[in-house]
Amino acid sequence: MKLLALVTLALLAGPAPAATVLEYAEAKSLADADEASLSPQQRSELRASQAALLASGTAACSTPVPDLSALVVVMELDAQGKVVRTWLQGNSPLAICLRKHAAARWLSVPPRAPFYASIEVSFTK
Template sequence: MSALLLGLWLAAAQAAPADLDYIDAKRLADADEASVTGPAHAAMLAAQQSLLNAGVVDCALGRPQTDFTAFTIVMRLDAEGRVQQTWRQGSSPLAICLQRYVRDKTVFVPPKAPFYSALEISFTR
């Protein structure tokens, strides 16, 4: 019977990342990103910017935007840097489209896996 319980516990532990809510995922992203320093940090920021730029072109080019509320997309990356899961705070059409856009994209090779990373977008005048 204990082997069955251990198996159930392992299955639940493996499912845990899918059970994260936005707040927990964002907290993990903040911690993971803070752990990257020096040239690796600059490379991470450049990769995030490149992904964001491509996503904005894909989502907004030729489509007038009227909702400029801030939003955040948190991504869980695997060992190769591919986005495995996303969470979003904000519900503008651009936020929704960018969340879809980043899925399955490769961002950068993280120092560990899983690695949580966030794209925080705000519009100021």
């Protein structure tokens, strides 16, 4: 009887709200807009934290035979700067590793949440 009551209550409550589903292109567009909206001071702080994340990520993700494919990691930040979601353009081992590395990191505290930022890496030969 109790189980039936719980199931009935769950059905009456309706479906749980779904998290916003963003594709890579939408997330990248949000990141470009959010980064462009920053003051020079905020932009400098964000770039410094992105550079630190990239430096630690490339050190953690380096391989004996580097893949020089371009990559982009887009990150959604919460109010404290914690990376809460990521999107990836690129499928090299470095790209995949950097995405995983970024997913467990923090950037500078953003002016609002959610805030989107990206790290773009390309190599020249």
